[in-house]
Amino acid sequence: MSDSFVQLSDVTLMYGKSTAVPELNLSIREGELICLLGPSGCGKTTTMRAIAGLLNPASGSIHIDGRDVTRVPANKRGIGLVFQSYALFPHLNAFENVAFGLRLQKLPASEIKARTEEGLATVGLTGFETRKPAEMSGGQQQRLALARSLVMKPKVLLLDEPLSNLDARLRLEMRTELQRVQKETGVTMVFVTHDQAEALALADRIVLMQSGKIEQLGTPADLYARPETAFAADFMGFENIFRTEGGKVVTDHGALELGFVPQSPMLAWRPDGVTVGSGPHQGRVLATSFAGAHREYVLETALGPVKADADIALPEAAIGETLSFDLPEATARPLAA
Amino acid sequence: MNTSSRLLANWIILGLTLTFLIGPFLIIILAGASDTSYLAFPPEGLTLRWYLKVFTVESFRASFLLSMALAIFGTLAALLLGVPAAYALNRYDLPGAETVRTIVAAPIIVPGIIVGLALLRYLVVPTGVTVTLALFMAHTALVLPYAVRVVSSSMHNLRADMEEAAVLLGCSRFQAFTKVVLPNIRGGVLAAFILGFVTSFNQVPVSLFLSGPGVRTLPIDMLAYMEITFDPSVAALSALLAFMSLAIVFVAERLLGFSRYV
Ligand SMILES: Nc1ncnc2c1ncn2[C@@H]1O[C@H](COP(=O)(O)OP(=O)(O)OP(=O)(O)O)[C@@H](O)[C@H]1O
Ligand SMILES: [Mg+2]
Numbered sequence: 001m002s003d004s005f006v007q008l009s010d011v012t013l014m015y016g017k018s019t020a021v022p023e024l025n026l027s028i029r030e031g032e033l034i035c036l037l038g039p040s041g042c043g044k045t046t047t048m049r050a051i052a053g054l055l056n057p058a059s060g061s062i063h064i065d066g067r068d069v070t071r072v073p074a075n076k077r078g079i080g081l082v083f084q085s086y087a088l089f090p091h092l093n094a095f096e097n098v099a100f101g102l103r104l105q106k107l108p109a110s111e112i113k114a115r116t117e118e119g120l121a122t123v124g125l126t127g128f129e130t131r132k133p134a135e136m137s138g139g140q141q142q143r144l145a146l147a148r149s150l151v152m153k154p155k156v157l158l159l160d161e162p163l164s165n166l167d168a169r170l171r172l173e174m175r176t177e178l179q180r181v182q183k184e185t186g187v188t189m190v191f192v193t194h195d196q197a198e199a200l201a202l203a204d205r206i207v208l209m210q211s212g213k214i215e216q217l218g219t220p221a222d223l224y225a226r227p228e229t230a231f232a233a234d235f236m237g238f239e240n241i242f243r244t245e246g247g248k249v250v251t252d253h254g255a256l257e258l259g260f261v262p263q264s265p266m267l268a269w270r271p272d273g274v275t276v277g278s279g280p281h282q283g284r285v286l287a288t289s290f291a292g293a294h295r296e297y298v299l300e301t302a303l304g305p306v307k308a309d310a311d312i313a314l315p316e317a318a319i320g321e322t323l324s325f326d327l328p329e330a331t332a333r334p335l336a337a
Numbered sequence: 338m339n340t341s342s343r344l345l346a347n348w349i350i351l352g353l354t355l356t357f358l359i360g361p362f363l364i365i366i367l368a369g370a371s372d373t374s375y376l377a378f379p380p381e382g383l384t385l386r387w388y389l390k391v392f393t394v395e396s397f398r399a400s401f402l403l404s405m406a407l408a409i410f411g412t413l414a415a416l417l418l419g420v421p422a423a424y425a426l427n428r429y430d431l432p433g434a435e436t437v438r439t440i441v442a443a444p445i446i447v448p449g450i451i452v453g454l455a456l457l458r459y460l461v462v463p464t465g466v467t468v469t470l471a472l473f474m475a476h477t478a479l480v481l482p483y484a485v486r487v488v489s490s491s492m493h494n495l496r497a498d499m500e501e502a503a504v505l506l507g508c509s510r511f512q513a514f515t516k517v518v519l520p521n522i523r524g525g526v527l528a529a530f531i532l533g534f535v536t537s538f539n540q541v542p543v544s545l546f547l548s549g550p551g552v553r554t555l556p557i558d559m560l561a562y563m564e565i566t567f568d569p570s571v572a573a574l575s576a577l578l579a580f581m582s583l584a585i586v587f588v589a590e591r592l593l594g595f596s597r598y599v
Contacts (some may be wrong), residue, residue: 052499077503087502091520100516101506152506 004305005030005061005188006051006156011060013046013212020046021212023060027146028156033182033189035199038209044192045084046212050157051190053077059118064156080157080187084164086141088133094120101152119151122181130169132200139170143177150228156188163198171184196235208232227317230266230335237306238268249327253304256281258327264334269327271296274308279326283308285317310330361581376569387573399551400558403509404538407554412484412533416526418477419484424518426485427492441485449542457546462595468549471485475543480533487532491525492518502559531542531589535582 004027013021028034037046049055051062053074061070069077089097099116107115120126123143142162149157150275159178161172182189185337188242193199197208200220208223208231209214216223217234228232242249244262249255259280276297277327282297283306290296294309295316308325317323390398407539422441427436436569452475461471470591495518503513518525544554553561563571 052505054504055357074501075507075509081502081505083498083502085496085498087496087498089499089503089517089521091523100503104512107578148502148506 003027003029003264005065006049006190007063008051008063009063011054011057011062013043013050014058015046019058019212021050023214024214026207026214026217028188029205030110030188031186031190032204033179033207035203036190036192036204036209037194037196037199037206038215039194039235042209043212044194044209045160047209048081048160048190048192051156052079052081052158054081055077077225078152078155080152081150081158082142082145082157082162084161085160086144087144088141088148090133093130094125094136095130096147097144098151100148111222115151119147122145123177138165139174139200140173142166146178146181150185150187152157154187156190158190158192160192161194162191163193164195171198171255178202196237208235228335229269230268230334230337233268233333233335238270240271240274240327241266241268241304241335249303251303256327258304258329260329262284262332262334263337266335267327268308268333268335269331271307272309273328273331274306275326275328276308276310276323277314277325278323281325281327282322283325285319285321285323288317288319297323299325301325352370353409354509358463362576365572365579366576369571369576371572372567373569375395375567378574380569387569388577389543390568390570391574391577392599394562395536396553396558396562398553400553401473404550404555407472408534408537411473411537412480412530414473414477415484415487415533416529419529420522420526423488423492424514427489429493429496442482444467444566445482449540450545452478453543453546454544461547467546468552469476472544472547472554475547476540478539479540480537483532483536484529485488487529488522488525491522491528495521527589531585534585538578538582 004324006026006028009024011021011024012142013024023063024047031158036047038044046055048296050057051064053069053076053216057070061068063069063264064077064079065170089100092100095116096121098119099112102112117126117129117207120129123146125147128136128140128144133144136144142165145160146159153168154221162178163174166174175198178189181187188248190265191199191202200223203220205217205219205225208216210231216228218226223232224236227236227238233241242251244250244265244267247258247261249258249267250261257280272294283301285297286300286305287298288295291309294312295314297310297317299306299308306325360518364479367380368376368378369387370383370385371377371380371387372384373380420436421442425431426437431437456471456475460466460474461468499517500510500513503517504510508516539556541556541560548554548557559571559574
């Protein structure tokens, strides 16, 4: 297994005169499922299009499987791409959609038939051969698009937010399906999403991006527990992020004395890391909602609003009441500026 | 307005529409069958001899073939230019695309009679190209705007990522065009062909100036014929041509459901 099966080195991607992705460096391991995660417009699609060869880098190089493909055209790279819109061929039925690439390779008819049927079976579309894409549901179209790329046995399979058009249940189903297909075929997968939960659930590693740059790269557990910047922390659900000054946390609203002296310029707490019902500080309840296993509070404090999850066993505090709370050292996540 | 009077109004409008659309058609069919030596309506007696005579008029046969050839090859040439033009206008954010669209539409705006005169005065006379070639060029130019328009509108909903998908599956850009774009605009191309064919075939003003010895399109020939002979055979010929157009549209509709594209 190669540690840099796909290697982007100082890749700069531009649209006309505007730079979408500046000097990106990224190594993708063979056989892994890597997620590009980030807010809208951060350059996820742009990066994928560069790997696929649909967009030429203004500078830098791209290596796939040890070969420099920077100037290799898209149809010679052996890369599959499942588009967000699926981009199925409306004039062809499901079988012909999947067979499209195989036919271009001029394979014997028997092999085309066998591989196409196998591909349809892999995504659970046996029996849909003669349907046109327009006669299939969103989930079926998505699986068809996946099969169309898979039968080509690509070295790398890129998926651009393939689940975003599906409803919550189908999305969960397809997630499991994708993982299964990936483990079964061992294909290297790059998966784009702006859904944090999806990335955490699917990925072997997550590349968190912001404005064309990699903010942090790591395993889901890593990113979830140890975000390094305010941006990463915010993306991973640390909803309380404050600057530090000596033994205090400060915001534009005010400051709070901590029970310890922080060593980092910033600290972050998840709502469930904030202690509610006891502690040295007071906050007035601004909003409260029941979330099953816990109760969510928004507290008006000296720092401005603080989000805190309280144990369901605690008596409910109404809006306007005062609750005591603490920002404990144990659950604080130190952040770089 | 209550429902029944609205229904009545609808029927009246439908009736009037059909009268104005089909009425002239019925009139020429009947006028062409009048058993008189002059054009008459209502027909006095019925005969098929004018319909038969049409086929015996030597100049009609020649001009019919010329008009046919112009309509077919002129329209094909227009499509050969128009399909790539429509593709480029749709796909690429070309500088001046709007200007190109306006220029392409110009022959629709400029009166044909001026185009014909201009071609005669500034193409045929100074360069000495044959009238047939000038006619071919004129008809191609005439049909081009329709080709670009109709093909453009059928290409409008075709997403660019389909071609990219085809490329990633191994197509060259050109193959992606022939294997993915063309099949999906087939109906639009056929619609453009039929529209172009009919437009070219019935074209009078441009061709009016572009005729020479033995070189006349059918409509011009019919005008010339009427100046000398005022018998019902012109009506009969018109009726036959109308049937031909109908047949073409009918077959196209059957094959491709072409009314979706116009
Ligand atoms: N064709 C284009 N021309 C000019 N700028 C573009 C083009 N496509 C994208 N951009 C710009 O490049 C940047 C990155 O866009 P990109 O499509 O890669 O974002 P993304 O991360 O995929 O976002 P999303 O989650 O919304 O799909 C954005 O600022 C965008 O405005
Ligand atoms: Mg995108």
